[in-house]
Amino acid sequence: MSAVAVADVHEKQAGSVPRILVFSTNNISDPGIDLAGSQHMHYSPGVEVISLPCTSGIKPSWIAHAIDQGFDGVFIASDGDECAYLPDCAKRASGIVSQAQVLLQAQGHDPQRVKMAAICSVCAEPFTKHVQQFSATLAGLREAATK
C-alpha cells in the first residue's frame, strides 16, 4: 500500500472501533474462535482473523506491517503448549512477539499493540474476554494519541 493509501486508511479509521488483527492456528485456536461465534458471544467487529498452521510460523514483520498499515493491534491466539507440531512452540512464539515489539518500537509504535495469549480449541470465553480487553486498551491508546 502506498503512503497516501495508508494515510487514507488511518483517516477512515478515525471514529471507528479499534482494528485488531488476530493470528490464529488452524487446529487449535481457530476452533476456539469459531466456538465463540457458535455460542453467539459478542466482541468488536474490528477483530479479524488470519489463520495459519502454527503460531511459530508467524513472521514478526507481518505484525509490524499490520500495525504500520492501519491495524490498531495484533493479537496472537497462540497454540501455547497444545501445539501438535512443535513442543517448544510457546517459547518460539514468545520470541516472535519480542522481535515484533522491537520492530514496532523502531517504527515508533507502542509495543503494547501486540498481545499474545494461548487459546485452546474450546477457549471461546477466554478469547472473547482477551479481545474485548485488548480492544479497550487500544481505544485508550488512540485516545491518548489524540490528546
Add this chain to the structure above:
Amino acid sequence: MTDERRIGVYICHCGGNISDYVDVKRVVEAVQGEPGVIVARDTIFACADASQQEMEEDIVKHHLDGLVVASCSPKLHTLTFRGVARRAGINPYQYTQVNIREQDSWTHTDNPAGATHKAISLVKSGIARTRLTEPLEPLVVETTQRALVIGAGIAGLRAAIGLADVGLEVFLVERERELGGWVGRFGAIYPHGRNGRDLIASLVDEVRKRSSITVFTNAELMAKSGSFGNYVAAIRINTDLPELIHVEVGSIIVATGFDSYQPEAGEYGYGIDGVVTLPEFKALVDGANGSLTYHGRPVRTIAYIYCVGSRQPGANEYCSRYCCAATTHAALEVAALDGQVHQYHLYRDIRTYGKYELMYTESRKRGSVYMKFPEDAPPEVSRDAAGRLTVTTRDLLTEGQELAIPTDLVVLVTGMVPRKNEELMSLLKVPVGTDGFFNEIHPKLRPVETVVDGVLIAGACQGPKNSAESVASGLAAVTQSAAILKKGVAELDPLVATVDADACTWCDKCIGACPYSAIEQVEVGGRQVATISPATCKGCGGCVPVCPEDAIDLRGYTDAQIRAAIDSMLEEPVA
C-alpha cells in the same frame, strides 16, 4: 499478472444464519469490482448440490481460475469446495474459504452494520490471497500395505486384528514377554464386568488365527526411517542373542499404554503396612477366595482416598478419568464377596461420567459411604502406637466434621501417568503435551492422527482411557490406516515450506528450527543452500520466521499472500 486472474466469488446466506445479520447483497456489490473478480454472486446455501453445480457452470462458462466462497468455517466445507473447483477444472489449491458465519455473523448479531463491513473486509482479504495462489498438486506417495503396531495391550491387540481384517499385513511389537498389557493382569473389569485375563486370551487367540499378523515379544522399535507411506522400522528382539530385523510398513500405530502413578514414600501413608495403590488393591480383590484378606487377615473395613497423584498443581494436573469408576466397580466386587465389609470413599469429586454413574449409585445402595474432603485439607493416614491404621479426614457433607476412621486397609486411588519411554518419543518424533502423553492433531476432529503423517496413536498412550475407550481409539486408528494404505497411494497436502535458492545464503538457522529433519544442505550452482523435503515437511512454517534472508515461504501462506490479505482487510473501514 494478478489482474489477469479470473476469480469467482460466492457469498452464502446460509439460510439466514449469515444474511440475518450481514447484508449479503451489499457484500456482493462491494467486492465485484475487486481486481480479478469476474463473477460475484450470493447464494442461499453454497453447499447445496444445486449451488455447487451453478458454481461449476460459472467456472466453465467464464474460464475462472480461482474460487472464493464466503460462508461457514473452513473446517466444515474446505474439502467440499475444493471438490467443486477440481470437478470444474480449477486447481483445488486456488480455492479460498472465507469464514463469515462463526467469525462474523454469529458473533456480531448485535451489530449488523459492523458485521457487513467486516464481511466485506474478510472477503476482500480472501480475494487478495486467491489472486496470489499458484496451482499445486498434492504430493502423491505409493504406500506399503503393511502396518506396524507398537504395544500389545488391549488397544494394540484389537488394532492388529482390525488391520488384518481389512487385508493389511501387520507386525505387532511388544516389549514384554507376554501380550495383554494392564488388562491382561486384571480379573473382572468395568464397564462390562468381563474378566480382563479372559478378554485378552480371546484377543490373543484371534491374533493367532490370522496368518497376516506377525508378533514379536521381548521386542522394541530401535529406529524409524523413510517417510509417509514407506517407513522402515528396525526392531530389536531381545533374546540371549539379540536380533535386529527391518520391516517396511506404510503406517505405524503407537499403543504403548500408560504407567500407574506410584506414590512417594509417606504420600498418604504409602509405605505403611496396609496402605496400597489401586492396582495393588485390584490384585487383592481378583485373588480373593471367598473373602477379602490382606496378609492372611480378614479385611473388615476399607478407606479409599481418591485423586492420589491426579489433579495436583505443579505435578499431574489432569484428571485420570478412569479411577473413580474403577474404584466404585472394585467396591461393588468387595460387596459381592462380603456385604458386611465397611467401605468409606474419601473424595474430592466423584467423576463416574455417563452410565458409570449407575455403578456409583449401586455402590451406595450396597453400603459404601462417600465423604468429600476439602481440596486444601486432604486426609491423613497413620498407624497409632497400638498398631491401628487410621484415616483422619474432614467431611464437607457433614459441615466439615472431623472424622477418624479405623480401617484394615487404605486404598490410594491412583491414576494413569505417561509411560516413560524417551527413546521411543525421540525416534517417532510425535509431540507430547504438557501432561506427557502423546498429542493428537485435534481431540475431536482428528483424534488418532499425529503431525507425523502415517503415525497414529491409540489407547492410553494418548491420555487416560478405560479399556472400552482404548479399543475404540484402536479401531479408529485401523480405519485411518486403511484409508491411508488400502488404495496403494496416498495424497499429502502440498502446503509445505519451500526455499528460494537464490535468496538462501546457507546460514543453517532453518535446520535448527525443524525437529522433523526435513531440511538439508545441498549444492546448487556451486553454492550451498537449504532444501526442504516435501514428503518430510509437516507444513508448520516454524522455519519461516527464523530465516534472516526471508528465503523461506510456506505454500498457501506465503509472505506475499499474508501481506496482501492484511492490506486488503484495511481497505474496508469497520464501524
